[in-house]
Amino acid sequence: MAEGNPATAHRQPPPARPQLGGMRSSSYLQEHQQYRGPATKPEGHFGIDTVVEDLQSTTISPAKSFSPFNGVPSKDEPPRIVDGGSHDFTHPNCAAPRGQKTSKLIATLMYKANKKSTPLASSRASASNDNLPSPRLPKSDSDLPANMAPTTNFDDFPLEPRAANEPEPLDHLYGSYISPMCITSFLHLMSTFPLPPGLSEITSSHRCLDDPDHPLVVELTLSPGPAEDFLSLADLRKHELIYRFEREWNIDVALQRGSLWRRHPRLVVFDMDSTLITQEVIDLLAATLKDPPDLAQQVADITHRAMLGELEFDAAFRERVQLLKGLPVSIFEQLRPVLDVTTGVPDLIKALKRLGVKTAVLSGGFLPLTSWLASELGLDYAHANEVELDDAGRFTGEVKGRIVGKERKRELLLEIAAKEGIALSQVVAVGDGANDLLMMDAAGLGVAWNAKPRVQMEACARLNGESLMDLLYLFGFTREDLETLVE
Template sequence: MRSSSYLMEHQQYRPPHKPENHYGIDTVVEDLQAASVSPREFSSFKGIPSPENPPKIVESGLSHELSHPNCTPLPGRHTDRLVATLFYRSTAPRVSNVIPSPQKGPSPQGGQSPSVRAADSDIPPTMAPSSSLDSFPLEPPAAEPEPLDHLYGSHVSSMCITSFLHLLSTFPLPQGVTDYNSAHRCLKLDGGQDRHPLVVELTVSPAPSLDYLSLADLRKHELIYRFEREWNVDVALQSDTLWRRYPRLVVFDMDSTLITQEVIDLLAATIKDPPDLAARVADITHRAMLGELEFDSAFRERVKLLTGLPASIFHELRSVLQVTKGVRPLLRALKRLGVKTAVLSGGFLPLTSWLAGELGIDYAHANEVVVDEATGRFTGEVKGRIVGKERKRELLMEIAEKEGIPLEQVVAVGDGANDLLMMDAAGLGVAWNAKPRVQMEADARLNGDSLLDLLFLFGFSEEEVSQLIA
């Protein structure tokens, strides 16, 4: 159609006075036949818009500016993009840290009470002054940032994204670059009526100058940490490389990662004499995961406490194991992508091998305890080398070498200090609801309720995840 009127285009007679000026190009040419048009030079389009004057298309009131942060680079240059994946912590909302004033009740005369008892105040007792300098810090702790998601929405809001881009602009750019280019995608939406984003992927080009700040240091920067506290999000920073989007081996810890429990604590809970054994074992486990105790010696100590336990307990515990939410669909998605999987556990091989078979995991490695053949009970000894932090790293590298997979395409997921070396050897180390030290050291952190969130780190959207797990 040359105009918006069907009748006008198909009637035999066209009136001389045109009621509208939106005819086709042939009408424009007819009108210009008697006019003189001065020639104008146009620069040829080479596939890359000019950074000085980016092309702009204005159509129906919409303005489209064409930029090239995601185009292939010019010959002789390389892509240098940073991907930031923002996960909103919907399951762990922060509360305001403002301490309200004391709750002063009205006096009988209608005025304010001249004095307020401690029981009538909502100020915690620990905030009161102390007469002892030994029990009171010389300087008050630094105030935590206010939770801005309370003001701008309990999701990854547009103000949150703007704030993050402003934060990145404070870091120096590579030499010769004057400005950032950015783009974002919403990977996951909530279930509300307005469908707010819960996971957002930001692509920034170029990445901050590596001469000033390496990626590892940028992940631990105090400004990033403060931003996460302000907006109640976890920020995963990765270089936008080919390997980020195409992992080929994913290695998991077992206890508190693939399952929600610690197997050795479950074993100790079955022993009723002495009655405090379960608490003692759980305390050693907790301290070992925090990195306060050497894992190998702590494991031997706990196994010693289990002396006399029947080996049949491994079969009995199968029905007790609670698989972490999202693990089964995650492994199904990884299998459809052709990704190899492995579980490297500091626990016990009988349960680890059984769980790997149930979930379809390709490799399983864990510890073996010595069982007395005559009695069928634990002797309190461990057979062979303990699968601790060094052994986990060695096993990860052995599996990758066997499968012909470069370490850049390996992902390691864990929660304890004994997983740090394994996570450091992998191209991407992910802390899953991990201990504080692991949260700080890992490349990325996931603190949600479903391990399926791991796929968002690879750049998959919620729609694509649904296709993978169908």
């Protein structure tokens, strides 16, 4: 009956069922190279290569050579922290190769604060402290007016135009100290200047000279500095970007070449009035005269204009001495207890003497008080003006010999350096007035101390603090060094 059934007459038998035993391996994944067990990993292959390379050692990328770690850090075996120690085998700012010289720029950043304060970040826990202003110097002539050009010489005008508005201070955002953001901003600024030919990158390192947790003084070493052919050091110090950076972060930036002489000065020369002492002696003398009543104010106005550079110093000094006619010479002894020595000066002189550095005071004031102060502080040289006296020992209103003005100060600095056999590159001059500019220009480093605006911009370095001991930071000394020198 089955043979006669037309529905099943042409039906084909079903195909045979596939058998796993007929495949070359026991795994479909192995067959198609999707997985390779640890036992089959080819020798000499590592990492992701074991997934994409076949059993016949056909590689997509060259095999990585392998050598055991021999203890010397490299790119493949970077330095590691072992037992709490860390060491970096990079070589920025190391000694130059034999036959070559380094080209380093030292930037000393000094925060203009009159006291140490707590960083803003650490005071967030107290809402009452959020709006506390950061410490700043009180307003004085040392502050640069917003509308004043950094120089009176048109040829030396800033290399970029001044913005319409002064930059907004940023220390109230990042803390009243030299913050990491401040350092980063400065490094970014310096990276915008062209490098010397043949160099494509700049390396840097920094160290906190006073306090690693709340630094007010930070020294940065940049190697190399900007190309001298493009921007000299003198122009770099006056650059508009540097000026704006100082205003934004409330700091002073001192730029020096990284030379041996920066760390080893041999002669430091000071102005006296408003530098070694906080007053102007001639103003103190005028204040003792009551007739006419406005005499003291007249003298003070002339002094102020002379220090700003608006009046020729020699003529202004003669005019003021004329106004002091009749004063007894005993007034100098009476003023000795009144003199207010600038904070840090006794310790600074002590430190310099221990370092073997010669010191001098070149004053546009009066020799009796200058010599007495030099003796009290232990200075090696003292030069100032001498007034003529009548038979009764009173001022005649005239001056003996040459006035110690800006030209004479420069001459005296050169004479002392030559007498001591000291190169000018190892001479430092510190002053505050326009009559100190020639002296400061002759020295290897001229430092403006809480100076008038013009002097601040023309000097090599600026210090606007409370203690003249800050001068030692410019030589690369740390707070620990300062404490050792005065102990």
